Amino acid sequence: MIGKVLVLGAGVAGMSATLDLANAGCEVYLIEKEKEIGGKAFQYSCKRTETCQKCSACLAYQIRNQVEHHPNVRLLPFSMITGVSGKPGDFKASVRLLNDTRLDLGAETTLEVQALLIATGFEVYRPKYQGEFGYGLYANVMTAYELEFFLRQFSAERVPKPERIGFVQCFGSRGQATGRSYCSRVCCANTVHLTLKLHFLFPEAHIRVFYQDRQSFGKVRFWNHMQDAANIEYVRGLPAKVLGYPKGKVTVRYPNTFQGTVHEDEFDWLVLATGMIPPEDQLEEIVGLQLERNRDGFYAQTEMGTSQAGVFVAGACQGPKDIPQSIAHAKAASGQMLRFLQRLSSL
Ligand code: SF4
Numbered sequence: 329m330i331g332k333v334l335v336l337g338a339g340v341a342g343m344s345a346t347l348d349l350a351n352a353g354c355e356v357y358l359i360e361k362e363k364e365i366g367g368k369a370f371q372y373s374c375k376r377t378e379t380c381q382k383c384s385a386c387l388a389y390q391i392r393n394q395v396e397h398h399p400n401v402r403l404l405p406f407s408m409i410t411g412v413s414g415k416p417g418d419f420k421a422s423v424r425l426l427n428d429t430r431l432d433l434g435a436e437t438t439l440e441v442q443a444l445l446i447a448t449g450f451e452v453y454r455p456k457y458q459g460e461f462g463y464g465l466y467a468n469v470m471t472a473y474e475l476e477f478f479l480r481q482f483s484a485e486r487v488p489k490p491e492r493i494g495f496v497q498c499f500g501s502r503g504q505a506t507g508r509s510y511c512s513r514v515c516c517a518n519t520v521h522l523t524l525k526l527h528f529l530f531p532e533a534h535i536r537v538f539y540q541d542r543q544s545f546g547k548v549r550f551w552n553h554m555q556d557a558a559n560i561e562y563v564r565g566l567p568a569k570v571l572g573y574p575k576g577k578v579t580v581r582y583p584n585t586f587q588g589t590v591h592e593d594e595f596d597w598l599v600l601a602t603g604m605i606p607p608e609d610q611l612e613e614i615v616g617l618q619l620e621r622n623r624d625g626f627y628a629q630t631e632m633g634t635s636q637a638g639v640f641v642a643g644a645c646q647g648p649k650d651i652p653q654s655i656a657h658a659k660a661a662s663g664q665m666l667r668f669l670q671r672l673s674s675l
């Protein structure tokens with residue numbers, strides 16, 4: 329073993345870093361507050377149509393399988409970290425067990441590790457107030473994250489076919505509703521995946537995406553897809569109001585900023601492309617780590633890891649990332665940690 333380390337958070341970034349560290353010869357404690365490892369990526373649906381859409385949702389399953397069977401990995405689900413003491417290279421982390429309602433069972437253990445990696449992921453933006461864009465008021469207004477759940481359990485016999493589906497982009501990002509000015513980076517591409525999947529399931533449905541900006545972050549092929557797909561229309565202009573009529577539908581009032589006009593249209597479903605917001609784990613307060621956040625509230629990363637020596641950060645807790653970006657970031661973070669462990673052993 330080249331060292332004992334602790335990874336906090338078993339989403340796709342935490343699992344990827346765990347795997348890299350374990351493969352490099354570390355003994356890795358992987359701590360997760362939920363019952364199962366996998367994180368939010370594990371809840372995403374497969375967007376396969378006639379062909380694989382390369383949405384990467386299945387990568388989470390593959391990585392989880394390898395992590396669960398790796399001899400160097402000690403899995404600690406239903407656990408939370410309550411304190412860290414010591415110094416870089418010689419940390420003592422207090423870990424407590426939870427039950428399935430996340431109640432503290434009081435059983436505590438202390439893990440002695442050389443380094444820690446924080447991979448606590450992101451939170452999904454939740455509408456700020458009841459009824460924002462009809463969310464929480466009308467059953468047919470859902471977040472993109474909820475649509476993922478729906479698609480995972482989709483059964484054509486049980487779902488009435490929607491005729492018109494709307495998507496609202498930048499919901500909770502770029503100043504919309506929350507005042508958060510950053511781009512969540514993943515929701516444009518995810519909407520392309522979701523609209524193509526819905527078009528595959530309901531080829532007769534008309535899909536309209538309300539947007540203010542389109543970000544591909546290197547995935548230019550998406551915009552070619554969009555132009556080719558019949559029945560999927562992009563309208564520049566975010567809705568101003570969502571009204572709960574007629575029965576079983578919502579009416580969306582929106583501007584078309586290219587034409588300078590205002591319109592109203594009915595939709596069977598309205599999907600809010602929710603943004604990623606910083607983790608609410610409050611590790612700084614809970615465990616006393618001196619972790620700095622960046623101006624958007626995510627953990628700040630430095631060349632050496634984080635603002636605290638011996639502590640590293642991976643995945644969407646450092647800033648919005650999709651699954652492949654989270655995996656790549658986890659690889660870089662585990663590399664930083666391995667270099668740190670090598671320096672320690674050479675002292
Ligand atoms: S989950 Fe995504 S990447 Fe995997 S098979 Fe389905 S469409 Fe392809």
Ligand code: SF4
Nearest residue numbers: 498501511512515516
């Ligand atoms: S990725 Fe697209 S939808 Fe998401 S915040 Fe950025 S511009 Fe808006």
